[in-house]
Amino acid sequence: MVENEIYSINGPVVKVRNATAFSMLEKVFVGNRKLMGEVISVSREFTTIQVYESTTGLRPGEPVEGTGKPISVTLGPGILRNIFDGIERPLKEIARQSGAFIATGSNVSPLDEEARWNVTLLVKEGDLVKGGQIFATIPETDLIEHRCMIPPTLSGEVVHAAADGSYRIHDEILQVRDNKGKIHSLDLTQEWPIKQARPITKRLPISVPLITGQRIFDTLFPIAKGGTAAIPGGFGTGKTMTQHQLAKWCDADIIVYVGCGERGNEMTQVLEEFSELIDPKSNRPLTDRTVLIANTSNMPVAAREASIYTGLTLAEYYRDMGYHVAIMADSTSRWAEALREISGRLEEMPAEEGFPAYLPSRLSQFYERAGYVETLNDQKGSVSIIGAVSPQGNDFSEPVTQNTKRFVRCFWALDKSLAYARHYFAINWNESYSEYVSDLTRWYNRNVDPRFLRSRQEIMSLLAEETKLMEIVKLIGSDVLPEDQKLIIEICKVIRVGYLQQNAFHKEDTYVPLAKQLRMMDTILYLYHRCKEALSDGALLRSILSSGIFETVTKMKYDVPNDHLELFDDYVTKIDEAINSHKE
Template identity: 70%
Template sequence: MANVIYSINGPVVTVKNAVSFQMLEMVYVGKSKLLGEVISISKTTTTIQVYESTTGLCVGEPVYQTGEPISALLGPGLIKNIFDGIERPLKTIAATSGIYIPTGSDVEALDRNIEWEVKLTVKVGDEVSFGQIYGLVNETLSIEHRLMVPKDCSGTVIEVKQDGLYKIHDVVVKVKTNKDEIKELTLVQKWPIKTPRPVSKRLPISEPLISGQRVIDTLFPIAKGGAAAVPGGFGTGKTMMQHQFAKWCDADLIVYVGCGERGNEMTQVLEEFSELIDPRTNKPLLERTVLIANTSNMPVAAREASIYTGVVIAEYYRDMGYNVAVMADSTSRWAEALREISGRLEEMPAEEGFPAYLPSRISQFYERAGYVETLSNLKGSVSIIGAVSPQGADFSEPVTQNTKRFVRSFWALDKQLAYQRHYAAINWNTSYSDYISDLTKWYDQNVSPRFLENRQQIMHLLSEENKLLEIVKLIGSDVLPDDQKLIIEIGKVIRLGFLQQNAFHKEDTYVPLEKQLKMMDVILYLYKQSKKFIEDGKSLNMLTESGLYEQVIKMKYDVANNDLSKLDTYEDLIDQTIKQIH
């Protein structure tokens, strides 16, 4: 007896008295063959989550089994492409069906007609195993695609085609397995999106993911293989910050997942990414970017899939030995999708209506970040930067609080800073990074032992300034002694001259670590000399009226990134100015 639909509740479909379904099995629902996934099985009822719009679906329509989980097609052609949440190529669909995605669209993720130049790296008689590299394809000018032996395919190579042009489904290598089966290797493989790809071993985190954004690299760094959360209310610059991070960070590959965001915002992302030039290669940024667009008007269940699709693509390139950064914007929309489906399943709600398993789902996602040794003995990493959109900028809500438990960098965006046009609007009093101890050795060896010492002093001054500003609010600044007024003035120099960054200024949009170090040197030297000036009985007003502090604030624009020697002249400038005032 065929399995047929018994009931439909939005994206949730049930089948009665079916005994052949497997948990998390991919199914096709109805005559239109909508993509779905089995999420619950009981003695009498099987529940299916449908990843497409169920409009027009009727009770009694058939449900087709596949016997396999929902999987991503992995191979050459992923980079520069734009997919929806279930890995359907939006450019191809737009060319064939217009601007709206038809339901039941079975367009293959990768173009089967493109020919790729393949160079094979194995020969007849070689022993191969899961994860080993057997061929190379120049996917883009920035990324060499390494073809890897799929799962359950260990054995001896018995046939190798000549190097040349091949389509993704052409057989290039044949392997006789240990079970005497013949396996044919093509340019693509499938992998279940909710199953993490295996690695040889996880390695200790030891290297920062450098972004060129001073407030991140200096105060709140993230490591390669680390996880960071960017919580912020509406209009605080989460998406802008992720764009900037994607453009400048030293990851080899970017996977940008727009999960439940506004359509016009995703359009802006897609247009900007296609126009941006990668500063490292002077080629379009899309040459090392995979985009997954799942807008807020797309089926709600597909939001959940989009996050997993993005991270499995990232793991695939990590296994080739690349450092990959995943931008998830935003995990709050993903959590809202979980809440909506949980409600339709009539599950017992937990805090604010979210399902009780919200923390475990968030942890499963962030735990897929890591710095690893791959099965082919290469080193690669997946770093995850997840935006969180708490309603009303309330950081005590469940998604933000549970995310905080599973990430080690927390970049809290502040509405007041954003309204003051302070970019990046990261609040230095509520943000933190637990990666400092892991990265100390790297900073000491590759930049300078002074770097983290300076950071500590800068953080201390900002903390002291925050305390003094609370006093100023109550009783005004006139009652403060000059040494405390100095801390407020230096705090202003740090905020405007160091933490605030102009994404549209050619010298300030990206700042190398060497310049960040020298800028801190100058600011701390200014503080030291100003303090000595006050201790000599002179008035702070004499310093503030000299314009010296404004000159130091402007050094971020006045000193080119390729001419850092000019920063060395600032200490002389400070000494001369103070000498003239004396």
Template identity: 70%
Template structure:
């Protein structure tokens, strides 16, 4: 019998003797209609990747064709929602089926009963092309949803509905294409998750994504529309860092993908996000956030699909003109899903058992980031921040190394810093950002022409301290001349007073860029003044004994973000200390 299951190997199901299916087509497998996707087709057999548990599935059960690829449903109701890896709403599933996901659950991604207050923005006779907005509605208290024509359609508006309340499947506009065929437009559309949504133009990167985290904004900035990796071993703070970025970065919308993480950790994320207040607006943070939860005990194939679902949702809101940030936690678990499925397919393994196509899959994901001019003339961006979990904190393993090839920002988490309670535990010696040159004009216009030179000086001081500490380990600090001791003292201020940040302090959890600029300026001012004294053979101990270095360590707490004029007191005190030490 054609179109029936021949073999089952975990999430990999095979059929023989059929040519009725096409590559990447979505199918329903078995009597329970489990969702799957065609991943291999040849003369002898067809292979399906199944996104649910295959427990109870038997050879001989039928496979049903859908004729379309695996798609995400895009429309109002995505924000504030929690989905699994193939965009099934977990809250609705829990309400209907309990705590455990049933096999073959067929629950619509969006609430079909909820009504939205729709405003039609077109009239009969208008000409629409792909991406044009034909209706708007308030999706949450923070985000206005723009219903856009599918990029695959164009035509003339022939009928429009009245403004008023509608569900996502209600027809609000009818258009007629160039062949005379009419298309009914609802509040939602579907889009294949593995196909990037088209744009008019990719724009050059010129603005940073402001996060309020000093080591990121000042030392290793990421662009709006850029890509970053956060690699780190167990317990180094990958998830915590992404939480801070999700809460404070100046993106309009956050898409958080929990890909293969521990269930209790994902539960904590869901609970925390539901309680957080958006510091920018005072509203609930979930009003501009959507969560995709695919924990380590969920079907492994759905983990592979989850990042494509997340990036498709992000591109959809980018097309509306919003700036979207994706937190993917973690791409290592996603790569492990690739490895498991590849092994079951008996493909030739590459390094450490990962499939040979791991680099191309990673690049295809990260390349969907960017600052774009959309089809409808608006501008939007998708920023991807992916956590990497190398086993044993070994950054030479394949996922980390291949990720470095495709991202321009690398925030390497250090377990030594994390265990010393230095957060964010980003190692300033092994991290880097390639976006500095793109932001030169932004820093000059928005902050000051001295911002980049000061950053370079601070980086040089930290590098010099690292070299000096190697000497100190061998022969001790006492033999160093005072100018080198000064470098160690000022680098300590940079590390403790500037790079270390307290997420639980009201003024230190988020620091605006202008305050970061002032802090850097004060630290370097002290260094320059102290260097003048040391060059005149005045003992460094005279300056250290005044406690001015310790005071600079506390300025992040002592100066509120809105009272930057207090920095003037620090300049006066430094001048006073220098004069006293000079006597």
């Protein structure tokens, strides 16, 4: 009789009867094909396992083999430029071996074991080393230097160090004798459990923005490095495209893009776009600083949960080297749906809309792994998390959106009517918010200009005032409004079309530096104040509008190159001429 054999199979949930050898969250191999799974429940009678691969063809009576270790990822050079599935299997290598579809039980090394890397040692024989210390550097790509670190749990004396040279990832580089006299052999890799956060020295205050070059984010709703943001929106509102644009242009050192339950054609688009895109700071391919985790909607549902944690662990690994990492999770709703399906098969008591009662705690565990930190090697690094949420029917009161709102400090609400009107980004400025503005005030005042946040506040006030006025306009029309209120509606049209709307396909508008954003705000507000003065002196708004100055200011985002900001001075002259010529 086979010990630890399968008793029942329910989709991705497998039960083993009278098994006492397994522990919670242990990695196991299920069946004759050795499907990867994880122990999620242990009782005297049954051990329950969730399988991260398709269980089609699995039968009761097949063996289950324990490993004694949790689900872990292999960390080392070769992660960047790669594409993994949710359990860190390299899709390019699998495609080369077995075609476009992943065969169950595929046992492919996550990293290329035969590739050779130029290693420069930073320690020598006799040195004392501690956990997290960088012991070697490798040029992983043209943009990123890979810094090999002592495992966080190890410290001691180096008793052997290899010479600088070319090595494979599993070649011995160091031997370290720990405090108990045991010798540990170190290569270029280490393993880390995906559901355990990597250790740090301390968390640091959040005080530096993640610059995106996208006006609605940098100006109205900024996110900090080490911060968290949610992008909720219904089908077709532009969640994925928003994350693509942020991944392309934000000033993070490394991008981790997790396609969690995404459609296969969307992931294909990501892969093709990223491979063609040139990083504006270095003129190198963007893939040189990107890792993609593709877990499409036709892949096993249990692997969606693992894909989120896999991406987080890779992000924390590069953070520990001293890099700033941005992780794009698209979408956390499909991850929550995977939790709901597993929970249903486990016959757990459902909470709101069938989601498990532990949904809020899982979301909090995910977003809590973001942060700006001091690493074990005294460097500063960060992980910023930007998660897309897909509420069914665009209903923001559903559980995933509401619980996500509790744990993020940036809420970028996408609006269906804006999306259908081709207003990109379709961020609703009335429902969105950022709690990072006060944390970033000192940085903006020091590095940009104290006017930046004052101008932002005035623009926010004008947009809020326009919202109130539009309620009146819907009821009785705009003709009854006084001239100063008509001016607010007209200037907000300039703000919406000329400032908040951005063209991702225009070379001057796809990325806008903060200095240009400030000059654009100054120009719009100068137009507003000059018009307000003219109206108080008896001028008519319709005569000012007939001059075409509002349309001229609206188009300045295209007409002023990012490296010729002095051209904004001409707009002051144009505004003065237009208003002076129409005073009555």
